[in-house]
Amino acid sequence: MAGLADIAQAAGVSVSTVSRVLNRKAGIKEETRQRVLEVLSQMPHTARGVGALRRTGVVGLLVPELSNPVFPAFAEALESRAALAGYATLLCNTRAAMTEREYVRMLVARGVEGMIFVSPEIANPDNDERKSRNYYEELGAEGVRMVFVNGGAPSLDVPDITVDEHLAGYAAATHLLELGHRRIGFVSGPARALPSRLKRAGWSAALEEAGVEPVAELVANAPFGAEGGAEAMGRLLDGPRPTAVLCSSDVMALGAMREAKRRGLSTPEDLSVVGFDDIPLAAYCQPALTTLAQPIHDMAAAAVDELARQLDPDEPGRGSAGFSRMFRPNLIVRESTRRI
Template sequence: MAGLSEIARAAGVSVSTVSRVLNRRAGVNQDTRRRVLTVLAEMPYTSRGIGALRRTGVIGLLVPELSNPVFPAFAEALETRAASAGYASMLCNTRSLSPQGLGEEEYVRMLLTRGVEGMIFVSPDITNQGGAAEGEIGRVRGHYRRLVDDGVQLVFVNGGAASLNVPDVRVDEQLAGYTATRHLLELGHRSIGFVSGPAYSLPSRLKHAGWAAAMEEAGHVSRPELVAHAPYGATGGASALRELLARTEVTGVICSSDHMALGVVAEARRQGLSVPADLSVVGFDDSTLAAHCGPPLTTLAQPIGEMAAAAVTELVERLEPESDSTADTFSRVFRPRLVVRESTAPPAR
């Protein structure tokens, strides 16, 4: 049984053209369609279980975790939008802390055997390679390349790589870092720290670039001692603030996520600091906890509903047999929105 790439080579066309013929989509001329169908008759086709020859009405949703409220929010928005388009969803938590938990690649194999028609990845592994060795990064990239070459329809949310030619929908992380820093600068802060996620995480690198640009634009040096890296989560936020305070003085901090910001607020209290009187804190995501913590958190909101709608619409258009959607990369960037609450104020001195 041949795969899409073998069929494409034999017919002298692209993988995407074979996929369009299999799914009876427009945009393929009759001579090309006839040539592909001739090869298909000679080389029976299997797509590793994704159901290109049969419609299942099911898509896979892969999120990195469920402990951070932003990911359940994305999952709910994606599932709701998919259901309104007539698709059921299978949700996978790809970085489960359970010893029995499956990783992203294992879940992908499971989804393929279940006959999903396509997949949406939120913060895919390719975006968060941490300190992985070059060979490991190449292996993960190859994992997506095989899916693309086999004609599996994918969409990335807040992640991706241009070389893969996979559609992506993302929030402007660099603008988020810039906007958060500008907010504190306009309040009168000058010594502003950045509580970052892991150093090699793309979202953190982009926010760092925005923070540095805002600081330098205002005439302040973005000193390395103002940046502390830690794992995402409240515990990471707390340890990053301890690191910052041990080596420099800050009156405000921006954080890579609301989850980290909650850890910062808790650690500030343990150190005898009041938020925002002694330390202003800005998060990112506007998760469900942000408005209800003490004090309510100033943050940069991701437009989760709009991003989910764009991701599902793009995937569904590529799955529908009558679609005129091409295989060209679709990329849409959304602006974050500053939500000012009570965790930021002018510095006391």
């Protein structure tokens, strides 16, 4: 594997500068940082095979953001489980100062043994799926040990520890149907995102089973996040008003409830709302949010255990892709839904 001295020589900088770039220290010119990262991108990820990685006892955790509380929750659960397994962790926020690919180069340069990607690049609907798939295939071919959490990449031979998004949409819609609702809207994330498509399919299946037609005008897509939730809710309320909505995430649900309140509607008296994730704030907002909880600690344990299996030198078939697992979301009924 290329060392810091090799990277420094190729980039025409000092070893200390390379170290400062890799550790995201201040005081580095952007031009210099990009030159170092470009050198890293041109170097092999491994000494022709991360299978020969040193036993550093460190794994990388890559999450797409920290503003949505579900991702810090995953990071904390993954870090705790990794510590129990004897691994230290390096946490990387891939939508902050560096991209996922830049972090991968940094992690390899620092000798991590493996990586866990939460909602990896290939799951981002804004990215070219084919290019992303080729990227991960190249990493795998070079021996990088990987596990995805909610990766949504069935075309890749990478273990994916995921929650059943289809069941989440189905269970949310079923709960609302049982409360007497028939005009049930979907405050959705981006239409191309796999979680959005799967939740919508579950929503549609539940409605059809109940003899209710799932109409397109009751689905509004927007970017993930509170602002996206408010935007999508606004579009639904501009048409024939639903009596209930399910949302792609708790954060979107909070934005949706705020938009409903801005328009003079009360939750749940005028509009029942169901979220997804069960972030800590869900139990404490007003009204407390009914939601589908991801079993984060169980998923984190499965992800770390699978990576540890790949890294175990005594494990038969060490380095093989392993198995994916799908977990059931759990319906938690609180105050944001009511019978009509």
